[in-house]
Amino acid sequence: MSVNYAKIGELKEGNYIIIDGEPCRVVEISKAKTGKHGAAKANVVAVSIFSGAKKTLMAPVDDQVEIPIIEKHVGQILADMGNKIQVMDLNTYETFDMEKPTEEDLASKIRQGAEVEYWTIMGRNKIVRVK
Template sequence: MKEQIDVKELKEGRYVILDDEPCVVKSISKSKPGKHGSAKARVEAVGIFDNQKRSLIGSVSSKIFAPIVERKSAQVLSITDDIAQLMDMDDYTTFELEIPADLKDKVKEGEEISYITSMGKMKIDIR
């Protein structure tokens, strides 16, 4: 799911879709309008799920899509190697997610963790 917004509404930390991938905006710079053109914006973003850097250069008045990102909580049922079986705390569905290397020591069986979901993809995200 996504919504349409203006490029001029973007701020650091907001979400945006670049190359059909949900990303978080890391920096944005805007130039002044020139004699024969409109103001331009340069957006630097990092993919939520693949951590790839992406950039966008376009008119400030143009439209762009922003993904709807949901943060949910789940209980860890079991851990096998680097895969965690989780149960959503709202609707009690069970699913499996890969545990990122930097979070292996923080994910323990029986504990509650948070995860993010957007555009059909999910990722463990502990803050």
């Protein structure tokens, strides 16, 4: 699995984290002071990169968490097949199918021949920008 590790206390809003096996972007983080018996706790609220679902994680600030490794690529759309699109990587010329983005601003720009920036995270692809 392509992941790194970091301490929860080092996370900031906008960082990426893996919660319940799902890569997520941190949208809110709050830290509670140390109590009489134990370590300070962090409450992390994150949104899944692929499903958009909200996830939360509560743990001591010195706990290790998994950070997904994000590979950024540029591709070209070869075909629009309804809810899937066929993309060719512009570096390796490899072609593959991937889910069509559900975000309205991205979905409206999807057309044959368009260049896209896509991320590969934990073996899954997601279009993040249409050029």
